[in-house]
Amino acid sequence: MLSQESLQQIDREIAKYPPGRKQSAIMSALRIAQVEKGWLPKEVIEFVAAYLGMPPMAAYEVASFYNMYDLEPVGRHKITVCTNLPCALSGGVYVADYLKQKLGIGFNETTPDGKFTLKEGECMGACGDAPVLLHNNHRMCSFMTTERIDQLLAELEKQ
Amino acid sequence: MSAHALILAGLDGDRTWRLQDYVARGGYEALRRVIAEKTPPEAVIAELKNSGLRGRGGAGFPTGLKWSFMPRAFPGDKYLVCNSDEGEPGTFKDRDILRYNPHAVIEGMILGAWAMGCTRGYNYIHGEIFEVYQRFEEALAEARAAGLLGQNILGSDFSFELFAHHGYGAYVCGEETALLESLEGKKGQPRFKPPFPAAYGLYGKPTTINNTETFASAPFILRLGGQAFLELGKPNNGGSKIFSVSGHVSRPGNYELRLGTPFAELLEMAGGVRAGRKLKAVIPGGSSSPVLPADLIMDCTLDFDAISKAGSMLGSGAVIVMDETTCMVNALERLSYFYHEESCGQCTPCREGTGWLYRVVHRIEHGLGQPGDLDLLRSVAGNISGRTVCALGDAAAGPVQSFIKHFGDEFAYHIEHKKCLVSPMVQEAGRQIHVSRPC
Numbered sequence: 001m002l003s004q005e006s007l008q009q010i011d012r013e014i015a016k017y018p019p020g021r022k023q024s025a026i027m028s029a030l031r032i033a034q035v036e037k038g039w040l041p042k043e044v045i046e047f048v049a050a051y052l053g054m055p056p057m058a059a060y061e062v063a064s065f066y067n068m069y070d071l072e073p074v075g076r077h078k079i080t081v082c083t084n085l086p087c088a089l090s091g092g093v094y095v096a097d098y099l100k101q102k103l104g105i106g107f108n109e110t111t112p113d114g115k116f117t118l119k120e121g122e123c124m125g126a127c128g129d130a131p132v133l134l135h136n137n138h139r140m141c142s143f144m145t146t147e148r149i150d151q152l153l154a155e156l157e158k159q
Numbered sequence: 160m161s162a163h164a165l166i167l168a169g170l171d172g173d174r175t176w177r178l179q180d181y182v183a184r185g186g187y188e189a190l191r192r193v194i195a196e197k198t199p200p201e202a203v204i205a206e207l208k209n210s211g212l213r214g215r216g217g218a219g220f221p222t223g224l225k226w227s228f229m230p231r232a233f234p235g236d237k238y239l240v241c242n243s244d245e246g247e248p249g250t251f252k253d254r255d256i257l258r259y260n261p262h263a264v265i266e267g268m269i270l271g272a273w274a275m276g277c278t279r280g281y282n283y284i285h286g287e288i289f290e291v292y293q294r295f296e297e298a299l300a301e302a303r304a305a306g307l308l309g310q311n312i313l314g315s316d317f318s319f320e321l322f323a324h325h326g327y328g329a330y331v332c333g334e335e336t337a338l339l340e341s342l343e344g345k346k347g348q349p350r351f352k353p354p355f356p357a358a359y360g361l362y363g364k365p366t367t368i369n370n371t372e373t374f375a376s377a378p379f380i381l382r383l384g385g386q387a388f389l390e391l392g393k394p395n396n397g398g399s400k401i402f403s404v405s406g407h408v409s410r411p412g413n414y415e416l417r418l419g420t421p422f423a424e425l426l427e428m429a430g431g432v433r434a435g436r437k438l439k440a441v442i443p444g445g446s447s448s449p450v451l452p453a454d455l456i457m458d459c460t461l462d463f464d465a466i467s468k469a470g471s472m473l474g475s476g477a478v479i480v481m482d483e484t485t486c487m488v489n490a491l492e493r494l495s496y497f498y499h500e501e502s503c504g505q506c507t508p509c510r511e512g513t514g515w516l517y518r519v520v521h522r523i524e525h526g527l528g529q530p531g532d533l534d535l536l537r538s539v540a541g542n543i544s545g546r547t548v549c550a551l552g553d554a555a556a557g558p559v560q561s562f563i564k565h566f567g568d569e570f571a572y573h574i575e576h577k578k579c580l581v582s583p584m585v586q587e588a589g590r591q592i593h594v595s596r597p598c
């Protein structure tokens with residue numbers, strides 16, 4: 001179900017916790033699985049749960065509670081825009097509107113070619129860099145302007 | 160960029176975060192001395208108490224006192240947890256501490272482990288700053304390789320293991336017991352207190368949880384002495400503190416100042432209100448702290464007691480600045496949406512109440528407000544406050560109550576005239592500046 005590399009990464013996470021506390025690695029394990037698979041189908045969540053020796057339902061509770069896990073397919077590039085107050089004061093809503101217009105999609109939608117998904121995010125803890133957005137959960141893009149969005153999309157388009 | 164900086168002093172962005180740079184700044188001196196001199200744990204805690212250090216995560220609880228609650232003699236594992244799940248809108252100091260000075264946090268945690276007899280620690284890092292989590296892991300590896308972490312630290316018989324753990328998008332996990340649930344691999348729903356974590360924490364064992372900046376302050380306190388740290392600030396408000404300034408200022412960013420510094424000085428350091436506009440309001444301590452109008456905040460000094468006297472909270476030191484182009488109804492709508500989104504759903508007053516608050520503020524903002532809506536908002540907010548397991552409910556109610564208290568006219572105008580008191584042209588002009596800002 002998961003590659004050897006992913007399993008090795010999960011093993012490294014498990015080793016951080018005391019014996020018998022493998023469940024503590026669930027958040028990392030789901031993150032690692034999602035990076036490999038692009039999103040988290042039910043079978044993958046069940047596999048991860050079995051790997052950590054926890055009930056599938058407990059793993060599903062985690063996957064559905066934290067909003068960076070994707071329980072439905074997303075585009076190759078997921079862009080999450082912060083529209084919370086500090087970002088909004090600095091143009092965050094404009095950034096979101098500009099992306100919607102450029103990509104021709106709304107929040108929680110994916111472009112027909114499967115390349116881009118747009119999400120609305122909540123505080124990313126980088127308000128001094130506002131407006132900010134996240135690319136595929138792990139890359140923070142700061143001080144976004146229309147020009148910088150154009151650059152980012154052009155760069156991602158090529159990948 | 161900061162007056163009286165300790166944690167942020169001598170940093171040069173991405174170039175000076177490594178172990179060797181920290182050591183060159185005097186890093187790990189405090190730990191080496193404590194271990195060489197076998198400083199009694201009680202003496203370390205006494206120094207913390209003398210320093211007047213109060214928790215930097217928002218609640219402002221005296222750190223030395225918290226450390227003294229830990230039952231050192233309890234047999235078996237005791238845990239130390241760092242709360243770097245920084246998701247309170249407006250707060251972005253822990254991100255800079257972790258990416259530019261991670262070893263200050265590591266040293267602070269090792270000192271805490273020494274003082275409290277902890278065997279194992281975790282730093283829980285906000286999911287959205289994953290790059291910072293990766294850097295912190297690198298810093299941990301450096302510390303382990305240098306014999307500063309793990310078995311027999313610096314050749315002594317003292318051992319302490321420290322690991323990084325990441326969140327993945329849940330504001331509520333910044334609440335300490337929700338964070339513990341999350342560390343145990345569960346959904347992050349807060350626990351009822353008491354028992355407090357010192358009695359029943361991670362895996363049911365005694366646990367102490369402090370904020371990132373709190374831990375990062377500990378090495379400086381032990382190096383300078385508690386009294387010198389205290390004197391940086393003012394009585395009951397010891398030390399310097401990092402303020403995260405966001406919103407309508409020319410230079411948003413982190414500024415480390417003595418507690419008790421006038422707000423006007425911080426505003427000036429942050430370049431003042433952008434484009435020479437007039438200050439309208441400030442949220443002084445993160446989105447959960449009550450908003451203060453310009454005239455009140457301009458008279459404040461930045462410390463726990465002064466801000467509290469003005470009717471708000473120093474909180475996490477997240478200063479959100481709003482100028483005259485801001486529509487306060489629109490601003491509150493953003494915040495109410497956030498709390499509604501982030502309510503964990505465990506307590507009915509919060510789960511239902513935050514949705515109610517958002518929907519009513521939303522309809523006022525969109526010209527559909529009804530007479531009586533302000534009373535309704537006050538009533539719903541009042542019925543959330545104090546009726547939930549954790550403080551998220553109060554955090555959602557607070558902004559609603561304070562926005563209506565100080566800017567009630569604007570809300571009433573919206574309801575009566577179906578439009579904003581601040582003209583759309585003015586709001587538009589306010590937004591354009593930042594969108595076209597060259598970066």
